[in-house]
Amino acid sequence: MHFQNLINKLNEYWIKQGCIMVQPYDIEKGAGTFNPATFFGVLTSKPWAACYVEPSRRPGDARFAANPNRLGKYYQYQVIIKPPHKDIQKIYLNSLIAIGINLTEHDIKWVEDDWESPTLGANGIGWEVWLDGMEVTQFTYFQQMASYQLFPITVEITYGLERLCMFSQKKNNVFDIKWNEKITYGDVHSEMEKQFSAYSFEFSDIQRLRNEFDYYESQVAFLIDKGLYYPAYDMVMKASHSFNLLMARGTLSVAERANLIKRIRDMARLCAKLYIEKNEPELKK
Amino acid sequence: MNKNDVLFELTVENIPQRFVVGAKEQLFKKVTELMSKSRLEFGDVNVYATYRRLTVVIKNVSSKTEKIIEKIYGPSARLLKDEKGNFTKAAEGFARSCGVKVESLKIETVEKKGDVICAEKIINAQKAEKVLASVFEQAVKELEFPKSMIWEDSKFVFARPIRNILAIYGNKIIPINIAGVKSSKNTFTSYFTGFKSVSVRTPQDYMKILEKNHVIVDDLKRKNSIIRIIEGVEAFSKCVVNKDEDLIEENLYLCEHPSGVVVKFPSEFLKLPKELLNLVMKKQLKFFSCYDKKGNMLPFFLGIRDGVSKGHKNVEEGFLNVFKARCSDAIFFYDTDMKTDVSVFEEKLKKLLFQKELGTMYDKTLRVKSVLESVLKELNIEKKELSDASSFIYYDLVSSVVNEFSELEGIMNYYYSSKYGVEDEEIKRAISEIYLPNSSDSKLPSNIYSAVLSLSHKIDTLVGDFIIGAIPSGSNDPHGLRRYAVGIFRIIKENAVPISLLKLIEFSYNSYPQDIKKKKDFNILKAELLDFIYQRIESIFEAEGVSLDILNSVKSIFVREGDIIRIIERIKTLVNIKNKEDFRNISLLYKRLKNICKDFEKTEVKETLFEKEEEKILYDYACRIEPSVNKFCKEKEYLKAVNEITAINKPLEDFFKNVMVMTEKEDVKKNRLALLKKIYNLFSEISDISQIVY
Numbered sequence: 001m002h003f004q005n006l007i008n009k010l011n012e013y014w015i016k017q018g019c020i021m022v023q024p025y026d027i028e029k030g031a032g033t034f035n036p037a038t039f040f041g042v043l044t045s046k047p048w049a050a051c052y053v054e055p056s057r058r059p060g061d062a063r064f065a066a067n068p069n070r071l072g073k074y075y076q077y078q079v080i081i082k083p084p085h086k087d088i089q090k091i092y093l094n095s096l097i098a099i100g101i102n103l104t105e106h107d108i109k110w111v112e113d114d115w116e117s118p119t120l121g122a123n124g125i126g127w128e129v130w131l132d133g134m135e136v137t138q139f140t141y142f143q144q145m146a147s148y149q150l151f152p153i154t155v156e157i158t159y160g161l162e163r164l165c166m167f168s169q170k171k172n173n174v175f176d177i178k179w180n181e182k183i184t185y186g187d188v189h190s191e192m193e194k195q196f197s198a199y200s201f202e203f204s205d206i207q208r209l210r211n212e213f214d215y216y217e218s219q220v221a222f223l224i225d226k227g228l229y230y231p232a233y234d235m236v237m238k239a240s241h242s243f244n245l246l247m248a249r250g251t252l253s254v255a256e257r258a259n260l261i262k263r264i265r266d267m268a269r270l271c272a273k274l275y276i277e278k279n280e281p282e283l284k285k
Numbered sequence: 286m287n288k289n290d291v292l293f294e295l296t297v298e299n300i301p302q303r304f305v306v307g308a309k310e311q312l313f314k315k316v317t318e319l320m321s322k323s324r325l326e327f328g329d330v331n332v333y334a335t336y337r338r339l340t341v342v343i344k345n346v347s348s349k350t351e352k353i354i355e356k357i358y359g360p361s362a363r364l365l366k367d368e369k370g371n372f373t374k375a376a377e378g379f380a381r382s383c384g385v386k387v388e389s390l391k392i393e394t395v396e397k398k399g400d401v402i403c404a405e406k407i408i409n410a411q412k413a414e415k416v417l418a419s420v421f422e423q424a425v426k427e428l429e430f431p432k433s434m435i436w437e438d439s440k441f442v443f444a445r446p447i448r449n450i451l452a453i454y455g456n457k458i459i460p461i462n463i464a465g466v467k468s469s470k471n472t473f474t475s476y477f478t479g480f481k482s483v484s485v486r487t488p489q490d491y492m493k494i495l496e497k498n499h500v501i502v503d504d505l506k507r508k509n510s511i512i513r514i515i516e517g518v519e520a521f522s523k524c525v526v527n528k529d530e531d532l533i534e535e536n537l538y539l540c541e542h543p544s545g546v547v548v549k550f551p552s553e554f555l556k557l558p559k560e561l562l563n564l565v566m567k568k569q570l571k572f573f574s575c576y577d578k579k580g581n582m583l584p585f586f587l588g589i590r591d592g593v594s595k596g597h598k599n600v601e602e603g604f605l606n607v608f609k610a611r612c613s614d615a616i617f618f619y620d621t622d623m624k625t626d627v628s629v630f631e632e633k634l635k636k637l638l639f640q641k642e643l644g645t646m647y648d649k650t651l652r653v654k655s656v657l658e659s660v661l662k663e664l665n666i667e668k669k670e671l672s673d674a675s676s677f678i679y680y681d682l683v684s685s686v687v688n689e690f691s692e693l694e695g696i697m698n699y700y701y702s703s704k705y706g707v708e709d710e711e712i713k714r715a716i717s718e719i720y721l722p723n724s725s726d727s728k729l730p731s732n733i734y735s736a737v738l739s740l741s742h743k744i745d746t747l748v749g750d751f752i753i754g755a756i757p758s759g760s761n762d763p764h765g766l767r768r769y770a771v772g773i774f775r776i777i778k779e780n781a782v783p784i785s786l787l788k789l790i791e792f793s794y795n796s797y798p799q800d801i802k803k804k805k806d807f808n809i810l811k812a813e814l815l816d817f818i819y820q821r822i823e824s825i826f827e828a829e830g831v832s833l834d835i836l837n838s839v840k841s842i843f844v845r846e847g848d849i850i851r852i853i854e855r856i857k858t859l860v861n862i863k864n865k866e867d868f869r870n871i872s873l874l875y876k877r878l879k880n881i882c883k884d885f886e887k888t889e890v891k892e893t894l895f896e897k898e899e900e901k902i903l904y905d906y907a908c909r910i911e912p913s914v915n916k917f918c919k920e921k922e923y924l925k926a927v928n929e930i931t932a933i934n935k936p937l938e939d940f941f942k943n944v945m946v947m948t949e950k951e952d953v954k955k956n957r958l959a960l961l962k963k964i965y966n967l968f969s970e971i972s973d974i975s976q977i978v979y
Contacts, residue, residue: 068610068613069610069613083437083438084436086448087448089299089448089476089480090480093480103476103479104478104592104595104596105595105599106592106596106599106600107546107588107592107600107604108476108591109539110299110336112299112301112303114432125433125434125445127299131603132590132600132604132606132607133570133603133606133607134603134606134607141434143434151435152438153434153435153437167603170602172606172609172610
């Protein structure tokens with residue numbers, strides 16, 4: 001199945017399950033979880049179901065397009081449902097059938113893996129789903145977001161689109177994935193990977209990134225004070241991306257790293273707190 | 286009474302494999318306990334588990350409980366009514382707490398308590414289904430897991446979401462409600478048959494129905510099926526499969542219907558160290574590695590899939606691809622390390638902290654080398670190549686392979702040895718075996734060089750940590766010092782390294798720089814460390830069934846002398862003779878001796894002060910055997926030494942019978958005490974036998 005068809009099929013499938021198809025959020029982020037549709041979406045008691053493709057940036061994972069499995073930027077397919085249906089595992093497995101995988105002819109294992117994001121103050125309980133040994137999905141019941149105990153619980157299903165497509169097309173190199181009949185993933189992304197690898201590892205402006213981090217942090221406080229949690233949260237995402245770029249340069253000591261992570265977590269917490277106060281004052285903790 | 290079997294099956298979204306065994310044990314215990322309290326008669330309880338199912342089968346459960354009258358005894362009878370004849374507050378309270386009317390309270394006479402208030406509570410007969418429902422609800426509620434979650438409205442806490450409950454007594458449903466899930470007669474098949482709902486009419490049908498749908502619920506049967514797969518591969522491919530128990534168990538709880546998939550891989554991957562390949566297979570992919578008779582890895586592995594044989598080609602291809610991807614990473618790390626100059630390793634080692642107060646790993650290397658050289662000298666072993674090679678023992682800690690796969694620490698040195706310029710096979714092994722033995726039943730260093738190097742490495746950590754006071758307490762042992770202590774004991778014992786532990790401690794202490802040494806005086810360190818190591822030795826011997834009195838009786842000698850080989854011999858001897866009559870007699874006499882001369886130190890005896898024949902005989906006897914006892918002790922012939930001493934029974938008994946130690950004459954008394962002390966001391970190199978109890 002072509003890369004673009006895979007996305008189409010997943011959209012079709014999850015829309016049918018009642019998800020709204022939101023779109024990628026237009027700020028760099030490390031994972032689909034950072035999208036406000038997830039970050040804010042899981043915090044309150046209102047039912048919420050959404051699906052979307054999320055371009056995710058991991059500057060430290062970039063490999064100049066030379067590694068068949070690693071990318072500095074890749075696509076996640078994110079599904080969140082609150083509260084999850086009791087058949088959610090089956091519903092997920094049916095999504096694999098929808099993209100052409102016959103479950104009776106493959107091996108599926110759910111291997112314990114409790115996801116967490118120290119920068120978002122988030123954690124959950126769940127699994128990596130292995131399809132014939134390859135990890136294609138992270139399946140998580142969120143328990144905490146922005147250090148808030150969540151209730152009701154949201155399920156997050158994150159597909160690694162490239163992995164899934166490599167599996168479906170039987171490719172051993174991500175750049176060989178067929179985007180459509182004529183164009184490969186490499187045609188679209190190879191040069192971009194190389195240039196961003198060079199940027200992430202050699203040419204990013206370290207001092208500037210540090211300054212930006214401080215600036216974003218001050219903006220979060222300022223904007224929260226004005227009651228503007230959405231713009232404030234944009235700053236959190238930006239701070240997190242600056243942090244990821246700094247990590248890629250290998251310039252952060254262990255202590256400094258822990259310190260920056262804590263600062264991002266505190267920023268995220270402020271946004272979540274205000275969001276809950278404004279939307280569900282009775283939930284205020 | 287009518288009896289029926291009970292079936293209870295909880296369907297849970299994939300329970301992590303490491304939780305399952307504990308959950309099974311708890312479930313068995315709790316159900317058995319609750320059933321015993323339930324007043325239902327019941328037969329065998331069996332618990333089974335897969336990654337999705339926790340199943341309990343109880344045989345022959347009676348159909349109801351009998352009506353009974355339960356008597357509850359309360360406060361003294363005089364508290365029933367006050368002087369006006371009204372029920373007291375106490376009586377009313379008691380009646381309320383028992384759930385009976387205050388008028389129904391009676392008075393009964395109870396042994397030792399006298400007349401007390403008694404409430405008679407009628408407990409009506411209950412149907413088995415009702416009783417069983419509460420048994421299972423409570424048992425499930427009480428299960429504990431290493432980590433739990435919530436997922437639904439009632440905020441029920443469990444390892445993973447509960448999705449179905451099948452609960453029947455005979456052919457009747459047991460009405461259970463847990464976490465918003467109501468029980469029924471239905472269960473579901475596995476994912477590869479589409480989670481099909483199937484109805485189970487009776488407990489006897491359950492296993493059969495599921496088996497027909499490719500779910501083997503019985504763990505033992507499923508395990509045997511995995512073992513048969515392994516044996517099949519061994520027979521067919523003439524190989525030896527790595528039958529790792531943990532790996533078998535992991536696969537056992539990752540499959541409801543195990544099928545074997547043998548996957549050939551390109552032999553170029555075999556250029557990787559086999560330990561590394563095995564780790565990639567086992568840890569990252571849960572595959573079994575295969576070997577020829579000589580232990581060489583073969584270019585195929587066995588994977589276990591959950592399902593039937595349909596689409597085997599797909600799975601084979603998928604397994605191979607993921608294996609290749611993981612190996613490509615490993616090859617990248619390994620090649621990087623092989624290309625890295627040794628000087629880079631050394632530089633990195635200088636920056637790698639051992640412990641904040643004890644310097645870097647490079648500092649540790651220098652100390653281990655100095656200890657090693659002292660040990661070699663002590664043992665009269667000449668092997669310059671070994672002390673040269675000891676500079677490399679921690680190099681692999683800064684390699685990319687070990688950085689990625691910490692389990693390979695040590696092992697990788699073997700593969701990097703050509704980089705280090707180490708050629709000698711035994712020395713190659715020595716620098717790769719310094720962490721052995723790493724558990725109480727693991728392999729030992731394979732040769733004497735490995736053994737002394739491992740000892741030097743371990744004693745350095747123990748001594749260093751004890752100097753700075755990082756001594757394990759309770760379950761807190763971050764540096765694994767207990768394991769190190771056991772390791773030292775096992776090496777000296779099983780590798781038969783004739784070195785005294787005390788010497789080892791001395792060498793190590795002296796290898797530390799002055800500013801670290803000054804943090805703890807040697808004698809204090811020695812006492813603390815020997816005491817710590819003796820605790821390990823004690824628990825090893827206790828596990829072998831040696832009684833505590835024997836172990837206590839030799840402890841003070843060990844803490845003074847610090848010699849593992851000698852302490853083993855002493856313990857063996859004592860175990861051997863403890864129940865022989867001669868020894869029993871003498872140990873009783875020694876208890877007396879100890880009491881009499883416990884505060885007395887002198888052993889100089891003047892024959893001129895003897896007044897009785899028995900004194901003389903005893904003294905002559907002691908003088909005669911003393912040299913041979915000492916000689917036997919020195920030669921670790923403790924049994925011979927003891928036999929020599931036990932002959933003193935008779936003269937000693939005679940002495941006690943006819944000689945009064947505490948006489949009025951001070952000099953005669955002191956002389957007698959000195960004589961007894963001398964006798965007492967005959968055992969001082971063997972055991973404080975007064976501690977032996979019968």
